[in-house]
Amino acid sequence: MSNAEQVTTVVEDAIIEMEVAGATIIDSVDIIDQSLLESARTLKYEFAHAFDQYLDQLGDSAPVNSLAELVATGELYPDIQNRIEERSVLDVDVESLESNTDYLRILNRRKKIKSQTLSEMAKHDLDALMYPPSRILPVEIPDSQPFEEMNCEISAHTGLPAIVLPGGFTNDGLPVGVELLGREFEEPRLFELAYAFEQATDHRRPPI
Incomplete structure (x- = not known):
């Protein structure tokens, strides 16, 4: 069984467990094309500015300026250094972002993703969407987790609340998480769903 198939198996079992616990499941719901998600990343334009603001807040205790x-x-x-350099993070003129057409297009894509996501949730009367935050298993050190396999950016792109909880384990004992994405300002409902799922399944093991 491939890496991705193992994740899928655990998530499918988690869906069954959630249904047995009393949830109404609609499987599956088409939300966003992966290519649209990938084209809505703002890291290149926002990361350096946000990082520098964080350093400013540290004041004299900041290790660098x-x-x-x-x-x-x-x-x-x-891997982090290469990612920063390959994406030309340090070459962005922060002062001109409000007129940067590429950046503004990305912000519009994010609005589209949010609108489509909320529309699908309303269409199916969903409290939350459930998916694996990563489509593959954790890689072994010193390798780095492929950024392209992450689903957790749906929350980042839309600004909608999300919570990650233990979904189960592979046959080899590796943990797999599941993420619940909720509607705007519906964090209390997400906590209710996550707590109910954890109580019904108890997918927790102490580390070896």
């Missing part, structure tokens, strides 16, 4: 200074030290984990 900017992301550029941190990258220049060469002390970042190589």
Whole structure:
């Protein structure tokens, strides 16, 4: 069984467990095309500015004054350093973002993703969407988890609340999570659903 198939098996079992616990399941619901999600990432345009703002809040306790200074030290984990450099994160002119057409297109894509997601939830009268935050199992150190396999960016792109909880284990004992995405300002309902699922399944094991 492939890496992705193992994740799918655990998630499908979690769906059954949720249904047995009393949830009404609609499987499956088409939400967003993966290519649209990938085209709505703002990391290139926002990361350096947000990081520098964080450093400013630290004041004199900040170890460096900017992301550029941190990258220049060469002390970042190589995969992180490469990602910053390959995406030209440090080359963005923050002052011109309000007129940057590429950035503005991305923000419009995010609005579209949010609208489509909420529309599907209303169409099927859903309290939450359920999916694996990662479509593959954790990789072994020192490899890095492929960013392209992450589903958790749906919440980041839409601004909708989400919660991740234990979904179960593979035959080899690796944990697999499931994520619930809720409607706007419906965090209390997400907590109710997550708590009920955890109480019904108890998918927790102490680390070995």
